[in-house]
Amino acid sequence: MSGKLTLISSATASGSSSIEFTSGIDDSFDEYVFYFVDINPATDNTDFVFLGSSNGGTDYGVDKVTTSWRAKHTESASTSFGYVTGYDHPLDGTEKQWLAYGVGSDSDESTAGIFHIFNPSSAYVKHFYSRFNVYSASIETTDLFIAGYWNTTSVIDAVQFKMISGNFDGVIQMYGIS
């Protein structure tokens, strides 16, 4: 495996309620990675989330189970580190999964990170993980890690990204890794 990236799709959100990738997620690659740059919500203190689809984006209710943990440091030097319940999902988690939470909406506040999906056409469950850094509305940096799997043997062929409240700006690019 070379680790070479192939750009499949690029999206620029500008006051967008969501960004969907409904093509290009198939058996062409064993691994996909999304890069997120300057993700800035219109609503303060909101969460950036994703959902998966097995029918090309007709609906996004694929069951998943996830973990969430982070390191946090405020600009006034208060720290927090460890597993975070409430931003993970049990097996009945057919709703959104957080990638970044508490994102600030000010003109200098944003989040950035990566999101990997492994073999979305697998006959096994489909694993994913992410790492984001967040400038949050409570004026702190958060180094946030999410991982888990879509608990389905069906394909994952579409992914949606959005804020849980309001619109957002930013750039999202999807690559295949070969």
Place this chain on the structure above:
Amino acid sequence: MSDDWKLLDTSTPSGASSVEFTDLTGFKIFKFVFIDVNPATDNVKFQFNGSDDASSHTYDITKTTTYFDAQHKQDGNYGALNYKTNHDLAQSTGYQSLGYELGNGSDECLAGELHLFNPASTYVKHFYYVGNYYQNTEYTLNPYVAGYFNTTSAITALNFKMDSGNFDGVIKQYGLVAS
């Protein structure tokens, strides 16, 4: 538009006090890969900082960061995962450590990857790092560092150095997502 990571620059410090990368344009994501980084002085920190100067760079950008690491000693003891409050920064213009207590033995070194997101952005500039190094009392240490340059000015250059003495190694700069 670039498909893959593009190699932009390679620095091979040999007894160098610091390494600068002064072109952070043309891409929205940069990756710096550190290979065989070996200090001349034992028990030192490997650090970086940013500049917003157009030239004659001063490295003094305000940052808020997190730092945690996993550790394990060669004798099989002291396996642990800990947040390190003495290696993070809160609105500091000082250098951010990517490792501490580095060993300078002939077989001791550091390796890792630092991602920097959109240094030309009008938002803060996010970064994160993961690496591994040979600590000077025979540990392996696996640090995770992240944070943001708290400025709306463009970050124009990065500087890497030990907090004391010179170092050898290879540092490669890559770009992704052409801007």
